Amino acid sequence: MAGPVQLQADIGQLGLQGLGAFTSILATLSSDNIMPTTVLQLEKLGTCFYVSGPRAAQVPDLLTRYQSRPLGKLAITVGWRKGDSASLLADSAGGQAIAMLSVVLTNLFGENLWGQILQQVSRQLLPRDSAVAGIQQITSVIEIASQKLGALGFGNFLAEHIVRLHTAYNSLGHGLPQQFLALLNAEMMVDFLVGIGQTLREDNRVLRIRGSLGVGYISAILLFLFPHETSVAIDTIVIHEGESPRFFLVLELRGSEPVIMVRESRVSTEALLARNQQIPITGFPDAEKAPVRLSSMFPSSGVSGEGRLTRQYTWSGWLLAELRQFCSFLNIECSVDFQRSFADLVVSFARSSPGEMPDERCIFTTLGPDARLLVEASLERTLGVQPTPKVMSLHDAFKALTSLILRAFPEANRCHRSSCRFAKSWSSDRGRFPQDECFETLCWDRLGCIFNLAVASLFVDADAKAVISLRQGSDVPISGPAHLVQTMIRDEPMDNSLNWLSDLACEFVDNFYWTDRSLAGSNSSTLYRRALRTLRLPDERAVTYELKEGPLIHDGRYYTMLNENLHCTSRPNAERSVIPATEWVAPSDSGAHSRFESTVSEELNGLLLITTVRYGGETIDLSLRNIMDSLDHAVYSSPCQHPTNSPMKLESDSQIVLTGVGAPYAKPGETAIAMTYCNPTAQLFCCSGPALIAKECCMECAVKQARALDYHLVILG
DSSP: OOOOOOOOOOOOGGOOTTGGGHHHHHHHHHHOHHHHHHHHHHHHHHHHOOOHHHHHHHHHHHHHHHHEEEETSSOEEEOOOTHHHHHHHHGGGHHHHHHHHHHHHHSSSSTTHHHHHHHHHHHHSSSSGGGOOOOHHHHHHHHHHHHTTTGGOHHHHHHHHHHHHHHHHHHHTTOOOOOOOOOOOOHHHHHHHHHHHHTSTTEEEEEEEEEEETTHHHHHHHHHHOOGEEEEETTTEEEESSHHHOOEEEESSOOOOEEEEEEEETTTTTTGGGOOOOOOOOOOTTTSSSEEEEEEEEOTTTGOOOOOOOOEETTTTTTHHHHHHEEEEETOOOOOOHHHHHHHHHHHHHHHSSSSOOOOHHHHHHHHTHHHHHHHHHHHTTTTTTSSSSSSOOHHHHHHHHHHHHHHGGGOOOOOOGGGGGTTTTTTTSOOOGGGGGGHHHHHHHHHHHHHHHHTTTEEOOOOOOOHHHHEEEEEEEEEHHHHHHHHTOOOOOOOOOHHHHHHHHTSSOOOOOOOEEEEEEESEEEOOOHHHHSOOOSSSSSOOEEEEEEEEETTEEEEEEEOTOOOOOOBBBSSSSSSOOSEEEOOOOSSSSSEEEEEETTTTTEEEEEEEEETTTEEEEEEHHHHHHHHTOOEOOSSSTTTTTTEEEOOOOOOEEEEETBBSSSSTOEEEETTTHHHHHHHOOOOOSOOSSSSSOOHHHHHHHHTTTTTTEEOO
């Protein structure tokens, strides 16, 4: 017999004081700007989707992982917090499912559609009083969940999946059907998810899908989320058979057939077919009534207010994945020959010296003495192939790549306008045309974007688990290396600076724009200059960025940007030497600072970093952004035969001023020598413009080299 009824507490009537019992979980959610009711709604929605397979098995560990590392001497860490909002989703099957679904949405739709899609799905699958969260609230949960699950590498998976389908079609004597990779719109995705949810909650139902328009992505979604419950066939040939299929996807061999979804009984399927319930798919395209345009395959990242469309890749293999998707749009094989030809072009560009600067600066010299090994290792990791051992000229490497594509390029998609000829591909003077007019132009623009990022990746030292978020679309700028290739082939005058590097490096981190204040940006990973962490001049010539797993963390919160004070004053020119003038001067660190201080605070758009040094009894503001930029324009001296600590004789009319961190530069017409001998941090802080860094070189020889190159600052190494 049951005992007496105990008095129950009605937690629905709790006041503000009663909420104190939930302080811990509320603090976790509020630190990530997450509404508790939204998490509960999405967790309940996730129970409509039973995710399975090897990627689903990784989700609990990925959501709950936590580790971080300090960003040098700054009061900031990079990584994942213990017990963040995303980790709460790991506590239930519904939370894990909605986290994986968040990955799909963020990789296939613009940011303005994520919350809209799940809001509409919630209203159709959940009771009315449970679907109360707003679009922005849902978007916040989707964003943090997808960031932490970026390590699943949806972009890498998608590329492998498309290659598998392409291979299967080729084995049957067919190419991919037209518009096979047409992007889904929000209506299609809502109908698709509702159909899946309704099928999974009824044990005696299965979902049959047939068609060709956009089924490349439909099949990828099913195999990413539900591989055990999915069966995929091309016509009558099964290419994937799940353990207990609930979803049957049939891909058409040819044509542009609209997608049809039918929910039917598990038992006596053929006999009951006439009575099956057909799900309305209002958003799926009909090839005759609403043909899909080229822009559905090469989207504009901000088209129709949908927001930026990005795709997540793990650093290992990201370049191969991008090239595979590029080839799939052309309906050609991403062969090893094509991959190696692309690698050859990257190496040839890196070896070439743009312009006629006295130091003959090229990317190889910028990367340091082991540049060849570094480039090959980078390509091996991101592309999976090594360039050919034979050294190729830039002209020959470019011609080899274009010839490969020309032979495979579908004749139906060729453009006969003179402005679209391959000779003008990637040229800054090539005309621009509306997206839907020229498939050939869109293809070459996209390949130019990939080439730019491949070159920029040579300067990035990435974690083994680092994740990048790349913009998808034809409107990603192709200025930089792609334009330089054409300019160098034509032997035209050009600027050989690396001004393009910082902008391209930012492309690895979604929503990170390199401004005059930017020092670091983060999403699933954080990007920053290595010198920001080390606060010392690099030992070699290398200009290097670091990409570390996880976002910026400060005071228990995640941030996407680290900026410096916009009003940081520039340092003055030195009026006199930092040490009394004598006939002979020996290298020393008399120009070094005595103390370095940094403070970090929160601002509207991220974190604000203020750095100062104590020098000569004064507190001096430093612009670390200006210092980092100056590294791109610094050159290292050539070695000389003299000891590096050899004294230098100063003539009365030598126009040489000995300077320090407080004022590295002298007045116009004078040559400054920053007295920072054997002090790498002070050497870095003296970088405030073009400079020659004395490396394995005495003072006198360094000054001679600087004057020959028209440099007015020598920094003693």
